[in-house]
Amino acid sequence: MDLQNESEVKFFQELRSKSKLVQTYENLNLLQYAVDLIPVEELNIKASLKLSLIEVEENDVTLEDVLILELLSWFKNTFFKWVDIPKCESCGQLPEKRGIVPAIESEAVWGAIRVECYFCPRCERTIRFPRYNNPRKLLETRQGRCGEWANCFTLMCRALGYDARLVVDWNDHVWTEVYSFSKNRWMHCDSCENACDVPLLYEMGWKKPISYIIAFSKDEVQDVTWRYTSKFREVLNRRNLCRELWLLNCISSLTESLQSKASPERQRELKMRRVLELAEFLTPPLVNQGNWSGRTSGSLAWRIARGETELDIRPSTFVFNLNALEIEQKHFHIKYSCALNKYIRVSDKSSEIHNWVSCIFSYNDIFRKVENDWNIVYLARKEGSPKGVISWKFNFEDSGLVIQTLKLNLSSTTFGEGKVKWFLYPGSEQSIPRIYEMKDVTPLYTQEFKGSSGLVISAELTEGIGDVAWQHSQLFRQAADSSEFPFEVEIALDKP
Ligand SMILES: [Zn+2]
Structure with a gap:
């Protein structure tokens, strides 16, 4: 040359x-060792489920494409760990940086040329962070x-x-x-x-x-x-x-x-x-x-990857009506957990309805955000969108019953300049709403809707600062393992 x-x-x-490095991937033993670490069946099932949820035109998106998204997500959230500064193994504190040292033989055999050196003053111990280059070794260390x-x-x-x-x-x-x-x-x-x-x-x-x-x-x-x-x-x-x-x-x-x-x-x-x-x-x-962020027209595959799609595909106009049991008991009660991503209709033998969007009357630019790193889930408006709207509709007209008292738990969290406004409309969304500009409507007992044959609950998520403004107004924020229900509507009914 x-x-x-x-x-x-x-x-x-x-x-x-x-070019030499990528040739090392072709070792059959290494490939077998790697594939044994991947929960292939689980990823395949997840991928098939997701594929079944989206409308696919011809070969637009295949199982193979969606499986890559599952592999990415598993790799990032379960398998590999990001390390900026390696923690001290004895005390768990972040050590001080001491510079680069040459690799010793046991590190060099795994392709480490540079070794970052750190010192923990508390334990008076040196911490070595070899930058391994050998993919076989990385399958063990799983970090970097x-x-x-x-x-x-x-x-x-x-x-x-x-x-x-x-x-x-x-x-x-x-x-x-x-x-x-x-x-x-x-x-x-x-x-x-x-x-x-x-x-x-x-x-x-x-x-x-x-x-x-x-x-x-x-x-x-x-x-x-x-x-x-x-x-x-x-x-x-x-x-x-x-x-x-x-x-x-x-x-x-x-x-x-x-x-x-x-x-x-x-x-x-x-x-x-x-x-x-x-x-x-x-x-x-x-x-x-929109091919560089999850915004509006990002590819469907990308939106699935970001967990932003869920059942976003289905236009939602769900309305809660009363069933025979609820009419008989004159009682309606529903609650939703963002952690479990399911509704429990307490007044209907606690039947379960999966996915937030299943019971939504209307929504725009809203998605369920899972922060895997922080173990937190919530509903937020989509990245880049100035306003997210979501509403639930309750129509009891056919039952001949009207609202007596209403008990609500509507929780939301805001950061910085983020805003959440709750609107309650008696009857239909065309009526004049009562507006609650507060983070939490928890709990709200009211007779204000007495005599109304229905109710629409709506939330509007706006404002916030900078690129992450969308994250500054959140609904139903909770730990991913929480067993609480941050959305709850309980209605006592009677004859007019
Ligand atoms: Zn230490």
Whole structure:
């Protein structure tokens, strides 16, 4: 390889070392060891369930696509741990940073070149954090930063039989790409972020200056920069580590040598993919398609990945009516737990109804947020939306009964400037509401709705500050293992 300067030497070494790394995934024992750690059956069941909930046009989304989302979510929430500073194992405190030291032999055999050194003054002990590069070792340590995450996750994808690439951003991030046969293209997958198919996340979301992004698989080395930027000109101006033609030659020759052992059929398939991929790179990705965050038109797959969809797909106009038992008892009682994500209709032999959206009369830009890191769940408005609205409707007209007294528990939580307003409408949503601008309507006993043949309860979530404004107004916030019911409506009824 013709190397013009120091910078190209370094570039080439990096290309070769990453290309070598991904070859190690192909060891059959390693792949078997990895797949044995994945709860494949459980992930498959979850994926099938989710797939059955969404409307799929032709091969738009396949089980294979949804399974990747499940793998991402399992990997992030259950399997791998993010470590900024390793805690002291004796006292659990964060130690002081002492710098980088060379690896000792037992670390070096697992591919650790750099070892970060820390010191716990309380226990007077040194803590070593070897940055392992060997994916076999990472299956045991299950921790690290994005380098370790992407390395291990890409191996997991291979273990499940996906064509996968390790994607290296020359600035400082690493992630994965998985080939989707339903889409005939490579899909971006970031295990640290539990993000799938949002390639503009870094440029648009994180405001990262993109320069070189190179993908490595057992079959190829590819310059995939153009999938991750919409600013081709700016990126080209930033690319000054090597000559463009030189890079192209490096990549072609590495790829050629990798594919030389592949069957003619496989070679044809890879060539076809390459042609499609290059065609994709001809035009910058559209920024306004919501393809860099979970906003409005993000791909369905992405929204599922973020747990934002649930039954979002089903237009909701559910109305509570009284059944025979409730008419006889002149009593109606329903409660909802966000932790369990289910309603219990106490007045109907405590029957259960799953999913918040199942009993909703109307809603707009609302979803159930699960914060796995904090073990907290709540309903919130969608990211980027200025206002979320949700309502429940109770219509007792057919029963011949009217409301006597009403007992409500409506809990909400606000942060910063976030606002939640509760509206109570007697009869229908066309009537004049009573407005409660308070966090918690807990409990509210009232006879104000006496004589009314129905009720609409509605909440409006607005304001908050900055990018996370949507998180500043929340309904029914509770610990994921809580057994409480932060939404409760109990109505005593009688003849008018
Ligand atoms: Zn300590």
